Amino acid sequence: MADTVAQNKNITEDEAALYDRQIRLWGLEAQQRICTSSILICGMRGLSNEVCKNLVLAGVGAITIIDHNMITEEDLGAQFFVTVEDIGKNKAMTSADRIRQLNPRVKVTSDSSNLSTKPDEFFKSFDLICLTDSNSETMIRIDQICRKFDKKFYAASTYGFFGYIFCDLKQHEYIVERKIKLPHSEEHQIKVLKKMEDYISFQDALSKSDCDYVVLWRFQQEQGRLPIATDIMDINKLKLIRNSFLQSNEIDNTNVSDEFIQTLAMNAPTEIAPVCAIIGGVLAQNILNVLSHKGLPIKNFFLYNGFQGNGYVYNVEQGKNIFNEKAIDN
Amino acid sequence: MPRFSHVETILGSTTYEKISNCRVLMVGAGGIGCELLKNLVMSGFKQIELVDLDIIDLSNLNRQFLFQKQHIKKSKAQVARESALKFNPNVNIIAHRANIKDLQFNVEWFKSFDIVMNALDNLDARRHVNMMCLAADVPLVESGSEGYLGQVTVIKKGKSECYECQPKPTQKTYPVCTIRSTPSIPIHCIVWAKNYLFGQLFGIPEDDEGLGQEVTEENAEEIANLKRETLELKNIREAMGSQDYTKIVFQKVFKEDIDRLLMMEDMWKTRKPPVPLIYDDIEKLRDETESQSSTAEDNHTLKDQRSWNLAENFTVFLDSVRRLSTRLLNEKKTNPNASLIFDKDDADALDFVTATSNLRARVFGIEEKTKFQVKAMAGNIIPAIATTNAIVAGLIVMQAFKVLNEKINECKTVYCAPERRPSPILSESLMKPNPDCPICQNTHVTLKVNTKKVTLREFIEKVVQSQDEGGMDICEASVEEGGRIIYDVDYVDNLDATFEQLKITDGKMMKVTPDDDGMKCPAIFAISHKETFERPGTWFYVDGNPRKLIKHKHVEENFTSNSSQPSKRKRDDLEIDSQETSQPPKRLAINEKVVVKDDDIIMTDEGAQELIVLD
Numbered sequence: 001m002a003d004t005v006a007q008n009k010n011i012t013e014d015e016a017a018l019y020d021r022q023i024r025l026w027g028l029e030a031q032q033r034i035c036t037s038s039i040l041i042c043g044m045r046g047l048s049n050e051v052c053k054n055l056v057l058a059g060v061g062a063i064t065i066i067d068h069n070m071i072t073e074e075d076l077g078a079q080f081f082v083t084v085e086d087i088g089k090n091k092a093m094t095s096a097d098r099i100r101q102l103n104p105r106v107k108v109t110s111d112s113s114n115l116s117t118k119p120d121e122f123f124k125s126f127d128l129i130c131l132t133d134s135n136s137e138t139m140i141r142i143d144q145i146c147r148k149f150d151k152k153f154y155a156a157s158t159y160g161f162f163g164y165i166f167c168d169l170k171q172h173e174y175i176v177e178r179k180i181k182l183p184h185s186e187e188h189q190i191k192v193l194k195k196m197e198d199y200i201s202f203q204d205a206l207s208k209s210d211c212d213y214v215v216l217w218r219f220q221q222e223q224g225r226l227p228i229a230t231d232i233m234d235i236n237k238l239k240l241i242r243n244s245f246l247q248s249n250e251i252d253n254t255n256v257s258d259e260f261i262q263t264l265a266m267n268a269p270t271e272i273a274p275v276c277a278i279i280g281g282v283l284a285q286n287i288l289n290v291l292s293h294k295g296l297p298i299k300n301f302f303l304y305n306g307f308q309g310n311g312y313v314y315n316v317e318q319g320k321n322i323f324n325e326k327a328i329d330n
Numbered sequence: 331m332p333r334f335s336h337v338e339t340i341l342g343s344t345t346y347e348k349i350s351n352c353r354v355l356m357v358g359a360g361g362i363g364c365e366l367l368k369n370l371v372m373s374g375f376k377q378i379e380l381v382d383l384d385i386i387d388l389s390n391l392n393r394q395f396l397f398q399k400q401h402i403k404k405s406k407a408q409v410a411r412e413s414a415l416k417f418n419p420n421v422n423i424i425a426h427r428a429n430i431k432d433l434q435f436n437v438e439w440f441k442s443f444d445i446v447m448n449a450l451d452n453l454d455a456r457r458h459v460n461m462m463c464l465a466a467d468v469p470l471v472e473s474g475s476e477g478y479l480g481q482v483t484v485i486k487k488g489k490s491e492c493y494e495c496q497p498k499p500t501q502k503t504y505p506v507c508t509i510r511s512t513p514s515i516p517i518h519c520i521v522w523a524k525n526y527l528f529g530q531l532f533g534i535p536e537d538d539e540g541l542g543q544e545v546t547e548e549n550a551e552e553i554a555n556l557k558r559e560t561l562e563l564k565n566i567r568e569a570m571g572s573q574d575y576t577k578i579v580f581q582k583v584f585k586e587d588i589d590r591l592l593m594m595e596d597m598w599k600t601r602k603p604p605v606p607l608i609y610d611d612i613e614k615l616r617d618e619t620e621s622q623s624s625t626a627e628d629n630h631t632l633k634d635q636r637s638w639n640l641a642e643n644f645t646v647f648l649d650s651v652r653r654l655s656t657r658l659l660n661e662k663k664t665n666p667n668a669s670l671i672f673d674k675d676d677a678d679a680l681d682f683v684t685a686t687s688n689l690r691a692r693v694f695g696i697e698e699k700t701k702f703q704v705k706a707m708a709g710n711i712i713p714a715i716a717t718t719n720a721i722v723a724g725l726i727v728m729q730a731f732k733v734l735n736e737k738i739n740e741c742k743t744v745y746c747a748p749e750r751r752p753s754p755i756l757s758e759s760l761m762k763p764n765p766d767c768p769i770c771q772n773t774h775v776t777l778k779v780n781t782k783k784v785t786l787r788e789f790i791e792k793v794v795q796s797q798d799e800g801g802m803d804i805c806e807a808s809v810e811e812g813g814r815i816i817y818d819v820d821y822v823d824n825l826d827a828t829f830e831q832l833k834i835t836d837g838k839m840m841k842v843t844p845d846d847d848g849m850k851c852p853a854i855f856a857i858s859h860k861e862t863f864e865r866p867g868t869w870f871y872v873d874g875n876p877r878k879l880i881k882h883k884h885v886e887e888n889f890t891s892n893s894s895q896p897s898k899r900k901r902d903d904l905e906i907d908s909q910e911t912s913q914p915p916k917r918l919a920i921n922e923k924v925v926v927k928d929d930d931i932i933m934t935d936e937g938a939q940e941l942i943v944l945d
Contacts, residue, residue, distance in 0.1 A: 019392050076418070
């Protein structure tokens with residue numbers, strides 16, 4: 001933690017005025033860490049639009065966005081960095097121009113190449129890598145690279161009304177602040193707790209996880225694409241995966257009904273603005289917390305279900321996590 | 331595939347149609363509002379009206395992403411509209427730079443919407459929109475955020491709890507004597523600097539009439555002293571602009587008044603006595619420290635986050651008094667009644683409050699605060715961030731989908747609390763309306779009336795006392811508007827005045843409360859001015875049946891009183907930055923509510939609009 005502070009750049013008075021409200025919330029030191037961080041966002045869709053917006057507004061040091069795809073008309077639905085005039089252009093480059101306007105202090109770089117062509121070394125220069133709307137194979141590969149270089153790794157998607165965030169922070173140190181009301185006084189005391197968590201890789205999480213979306217990820221692994229809801233073959237394959245994979249791992253699959261499979265398949269390729277905003281807000285805040293080593297991080301999944309309106313943190317290795325807690329300050 | 335194919339696929343074409351055809355009112359284009367407007371135009375909504383009075387400030391830009399540096403000082407509503415239209419030009423957005431409480435936004439206007447969404451930051455406007463939506467019977471999605479926490483809920487008349495069904499926490503209050511004589515924590519000094527001394531020196535000087543509490547043996551001396559203090563200050567103010575004005579003020583408040591306090595020996599038997607500040611000593615200290623160059627500045631701290639020493643507080647105090655005096659005297663050249671009001675974004679005012687409160691803290695041995703901290707405490711800043719606002723705005727639209735599908739029963743109150751495990755986002759069923767709620771349990775009817783022709787007498791005879799249809803059949807009742815009593819059994823002076831003469835005009839709300847003890851629940855008449863009526867000689871029409879609803883309510887109340895459900899409410903307090911409000915935040919410093927309760931006087935800080943009674 002100390003090394004990042006040593007090389008921080010100081011917040012100028014102008015920046016202090018611009019970031020006044022958030023500095024009041026997370027403090028000057030956290031803002032300094034945020035301002036010196038470098039982030040890679042892979043995939044430009046509704047969810048990553050939200051994440052980029054939130055991170056750039058917060059004043060991260062540099063952000064690189066990579067996507068080799070062209071803009072199509074259906075992208076205009078949930079992606080507010082592109083307009084009808086941009087159809088046919090590269091997503092990363094077009095979006096980068098709009099993202100830059102949100103906060104001229106942030107260095108925004110775009111890359112229109114295919115992520116799969118990037119050598120491992122490419123990822124070395126970032127502090128944190130976030131894949132959005134990616135596929136399981138890529139997620140496993142990039143997470144492995146991040147493990148090699150000790151980089152924070154996030155992967156997230158929205159599937160229509162559903163969405164998830166996965167994070168692999170390797171070993172993460174952070175502090176949490178607890179406000180304690182002093183007896184017989186109107187003043188509060190802030191108690192600072194230092195904590196540490198160990199994480200598992202996406203591949204490990206995938207083999208252990210019994211969350212609903214595992215069915216989708218396994219399908220992606222086998223087929224290299226998302227299922228098509230109207231294709232009965234795809235639906236049958238999903239059911240097969242549910243039966244064989246989940247049962248063979250002695251995972252309770254009673255929650256994953258046929259009806260749910262159908263709904264999930266229909267939602268999987270879609271994105272809607274409000275769900276992107278919700279997942280994108282949770283994801284960006286978590287990234288900011290992790291960059292500033294402050295606040296409770298997600299471990300291992302955040303799962304959102306828009307039909308029920310709930311978002312859960314799902315810990316794959318319940319009970320096995322290392323949990324060091326000691327008060328360092330009174 | 332077309333732009334909204336995804337929305338149509340997963341919501342179904344019926345819902346999608348409803349979304350494209352509905353009329354949305356959005357109140358507030360600030361932190362939540364910017365995010366919400368983006369979500370609406372990106373979700374297929376096509377008819378949006380937007381109301382916000384505020385202009386764009388630099389400190390908005392870290393979260394209100396529809397605004398950029400070149401937009402500072404422009405209307406939030408207008409710029410938000412222009413920016414959102416770039417995302418989707420096929421939407422009709424009408425932006426009003428106006429106060430939602432303006433009379434043009436009357437009940438009829440609210441009725442023209444299918445759904446209202448609040449993106450507000452203050453209690454007063456929320457209360458108003460809540461009442462209007464109840465009166466117009468339009469569903470309201472209410473929201474709030476504070477730091478990392480957020481909340482969204484749905485208010486539908488008769489189906490769910492309204493904004494006022496649960497009492498709101500009262501504003502923080504401090505006893506006047508604590509503020510004026512015996513401060514013990516930093517906020518006491520800040521309240522004194524901002525609400526008392528700033529007002530006395532630069533605002534409209536206040537008499538201590540309000541102090542006129544029962545004078546008892548114990549407090550007689552203190553009350554007399556406080557009155558004397560204020561009177562002296564008023565006289566000193568006459569010298570404003572003179573060479574040694576700042577010195578006179580300093581010596582008065584940090585020396586003479588403190589000496590007088592010290593003479594009340596009983597007061598300091600159990601407290602640490604204050605230590606007066608000596609002007610000449612500090613001046614000498616300042617001159618000494620100034621000669622040593624003080625360039626040893628800590629580069630890691632922001633200017634405003636650095637603590638000031640005694641000499642610095644002294645210098646800033648004198649300088650800010652000089653700056654504010656000069657400003658006031660200049661303004662008085664054109665307006666003899668000019669006065670200044672505290673604003674946290676006014677550098678002179680903030681310097682004054684910081685230095686003044688720190689000097690007073692020094693006198694009483696209380697911890698001193700930095701300018702950064704004083705700004706938050708004096709300005710009631712509640713930090714807002716982009717991520718929470720984005721989440722909240724997303725949650726609003728998710729609820730709106732259900733509302734438009736007429737599935738109010740499936741709507742939820744949703745909480746966002748990132749550190750809550752296992753559910754950072756948690757939904758709960760909506761609560762039923764509180765049968766004792768003074769707001770949503772009222773009967774709301776529209777009174778179409780030619781306000782120039784109809785007198786109060788006609789209204790009392792033909793509506794309140796009438797047994798005909800549309801009449802209330804109540805012998806004795808009282809009538810109120812905007813907190814004013816217009817009529818009751820003992821107050822009949824206004825009977826022959828017209829509605830217009832009584833200022834009960836279009837858009838106002840008139841409350842009729844039966845005097846009969848068994849039927850306490852009032853009826854609210856939303857006044858809608860109408861020039862002509864079909865039937866000759868008719869000048870008003872009651873749109874609804876106030877009597878029926880009152881009687882019905884009466885029965886229901888008896889029924890529910892036996893089966894009152896335990897309140898499992900845990901609504902987080904989400905009162906947002908009253909200084910960042912879309913309402914004019916300026917409040918005269920003298921407007922402190924002084925309320926007498928038992929033997930104590932309390933002074934409210936950032937007071938609510940009505941009388942506050944403390945337990």
